[in-house]
Amino acid sequence: MPSSDSSAPFPGEFDFVVVSNRLPVDRITDDDGNPSFRTSPGGLVTALEPVMREADGAWIGWTGSADDHTEPFEHDGVHLIPVHLTADEVEKYYEGFSNDTLWPLYHDVIAPPAYHREWWESYVVVNQRFADRAAELASEGATVWVQDYQLQLVPKMLRELRPDLTIGFFNHIPFPAYGIYSQLPWRTQIIEGLLGADVIGFQRTADAGNFSRAVRRLLGYQTKGTVIDVPIEDEAEVSGSSRRITTGRDGRPMRAVVARSFPISIDAASYEQLARRPDIQARAREIREGLGNPKVVMLGVDRLDYTKGIGHRLKAFGELLADGTVDVEDVTLVQVASPSRERVTAYQQLRDEIELTVGRINGDYGTISHTAISYLHHGYPREEMVALYLAADVMLVTALRDGMNLVAKEYVASRFDNGGVLVLSEFAGASDELRTALRVNPHDIEGLKEAVLQAIDMPASERARRMRAMRKRVQEYDVARWSSSFLSALTSSSDDLALPKSTVRTPTRSEARAEERAVEEAR
Numbered sequence: 239m240p241s242s243d244s245s246a247p248f249p250g251e252f253d254f255v256v257v258s259n260r261l262p263v264d265r266i267t268d269d270d271g272n273p274s275f276r277t278s279p280g281g282l283v284t285a286l287e288p289v290m291r292e293a294d295g296a297w298i299g300w301t302g303s304a305d306d307h308t309e310p311f312e313h314d315g316v317h318l319i320p321v322h323l324t325a326d327e328v329e330k331y332y333e334g335f336s337n338d339t340l341w342p343l344y345h346d347v348i349a350p351p352a353y354h355r356e357w358w359e360s361y362v363v364v365n366q367r368f369a370d371r372a373a374e375l376a377s378e379g380a381t382v383w384v385q386d387y388q389l390q391l392v393p394k395m396l397r398e399l400r401p402d403l404t405i406g407f408f409n410h411i412p413f414p415a416y417g418i419y420s421q422l423p424w425r426t427q428i429i430e431g432l433l434g435a436d437v438i439g440f441q442r443t444a445d446a447g448n449f450s451r452a453v454r455r456l457l458g459y460q461t462k463g464t465v466i467d468v469p470i471e472d473e474a475e476v477s478g479s480s481r482r483i484t485t486g487r488d489g490r491p492m493r494a495v496v497a498r499s500f501p502i503s504i505d506a507a508s509y510e511q512l513a514r515r516p517d518i519q520a521r522a523r524e525i526r527e528g529l530g531n532p533k534v535v536m537l538g539v540d541r542l543d544y545t546k547g548i549g550h551r552l553k554a555f556g557e558l559l560a561d562g563t564v565d566v567e568d569v570t571l572v573q574v575a576s577p578s579r580e581r582v583t584a585y586q587q588l589r590d591e592i593e594l595t596v597g598r599i600n601g602d603y604g605t606i607s608h609t610a611i612s613y614l615h616h617g618y619p620r621e622e623m624v625a626l627y628l629a630a631d632v633m634l635v636t637a638l639r640d641g642m643n644l645v646a647k648e649y650v651a652s653r654f655d656n657g658g659v660l661v662l663s664e665f666a667g668a669s670d671e672l673r674t675a676l677r678v679n680p681h682d683i684e685g686l687k688e689a690v691l692q693a694i695d696m697p698a699s700e701r702a703r704r705m706r707a708m709r710k711r712v713q714e715y716d717v718a719r720w721s722s723s724f725l726s727a728l729t730s731s732s733d734d735l736a737l738p739k740s741t742v743r744t745p746t747r748s749e750a751r752a753e754e755r756a757v758e759e760a761r
């Protein structure tokens with residue numbers, strides 16, 4: 239039944255509201271053609287579900303289809319509130335500004351960003367729609383947590399509508415150095431949009447440092463450690479706000495905004511649980527058999543995206559086969575490349591390039607019984623992914639730039655046997671935490687080839703030592719810890735909060751100090 243976005247049910251009802259471009263569900267159709275929704279595999283929903291339930295939460299987002307007028311509905315105890323996007327908005331706001339301007343710009347211009355004024359205009363309109371919807375649904379003094387680069391204007395828009403709210407923002411992708419960021423024609427508006435939040439979270443300390451530097455350069459605001467002093471222009475904001483307001487040197491009221499890193503993680507225990515299931519272990523054996531039982535199975539798992547360095551990985555493997563260092567009878571690479579953003583030209587070109595390369599390598603080095611690269615352009619359920627992780631002796635994560643890379647953490651979480659070697663790009667956020675991975679610069683093809691050989695030949699004792707250290711980290715800092723530390727920082731930025739305190743953990747003083755030091759160093 240069509241519904242206009244402005245007539246939402248549940249006005250002012252929710253104490254905790256999450257806003258993200260996509261809802262955490264995928265639309266599925268059963269054998270009789272009946273549509274329904276299934277929780278999407280990402281960890282964000284797992285982390286936020288307990289908070290959602292306890293705080294009477296709602297999740298605002300797009301269903302992923304243009305001109306879809308699905309009514310608000312409840313799914314696994316969470317209220318999901320769809321935001322409608324027209325086909326024109328999907329083209330300009332989502333495929334255009336989000337994924338052909340911001341995405342390449344924020345990933346260090348690996349692909350050239352396109353700057354189009356009509357894409358920007360659509361981004362503003364759609365961000366305002368998300369902000370309006372959140373303003374409508376949030377209760378007095380509620381907490382609203384906005385996710386990712388598609389919605390960077392929402393914090394400011396929301397604060398203007400509802401100064402009583404506590405607003406958090408988390409950027410899941412990198413934030414670039416100022417020299418790159420400054421290309422953006424709308425660089426000031428985006429920074430101002432983000433500064434509407436009380437806490438702005440980033441994956442790495444370097445990202446938080448880049449953001450603070452952009453704030454100083456563009457707006458001249460003072461920053462100290464992780465805190466940015468933002469002058470308040472609007473009187474209503476001072477009287478209506480629940481946050482601590484300070485007075486600046488010039489006598490103006492100031493709002494303290496925190497910008498720091500909160501590295502995201504996965505629901506590690508659930509991966510280990512799957513990996514321990516006998517049926518999934520049997521499937522892992524079956525996968526190896528299906529590949530002809532090679533001595534070594536290598537694995538890559540990525541969205542088919544130019545940031546992931548899939549081409550670099552293939553080049554290194556192709557050269558190892560060409561110079562005879564590895565034999566196709568002994569070593570196989572499985573590359574899962576899940577379809578993504580298929581209407582954006584850069585993604586179409588990438589697919590052509592990758593598939594050409596895979597075809598060439600297989601044609602040149604494959605034998606009747608052994609294929610060099612088993613290439614799969616599909617997404618798979620989590621069970622199958624875990625079976626692949628168990629089947630893989632070497633996991634290749636060679637991103638050219640990546641906010642975090644959760645695949646690296648999923649591999650580690652699944653290897654309860656302490657087997658397997660992770661080759662990990664230093665340009666993925668995960669490399670800050672997974673220090674005992676074999677860390678590589680994927681641009682250095684010789685270095686990458688050496689790391690692959692080192693991984694193939696690594697003695698079992700060294701594999702286990704490296705894997706144990708990484709597993710400890712991933713088990714301790716799981717996605718629940720991530721969300722609780724973010725929400726804890728958010729709650730301590732406000733005097734009066736609707737969020738249940740029991741779900742949050744306050745960082746210790748030494749953790750906070752270490753974080754501040756790291757930000758200073760990153761500058």
Ligand code: G6P
Binds near residue numbers: 386411579
């Ligand atoms: C990245 C982004 C997410 C996005 C996901 C899938 O992880 O940080 O915000 O949802 O890619 O991309 P898509 O365009 O399909 O939502």
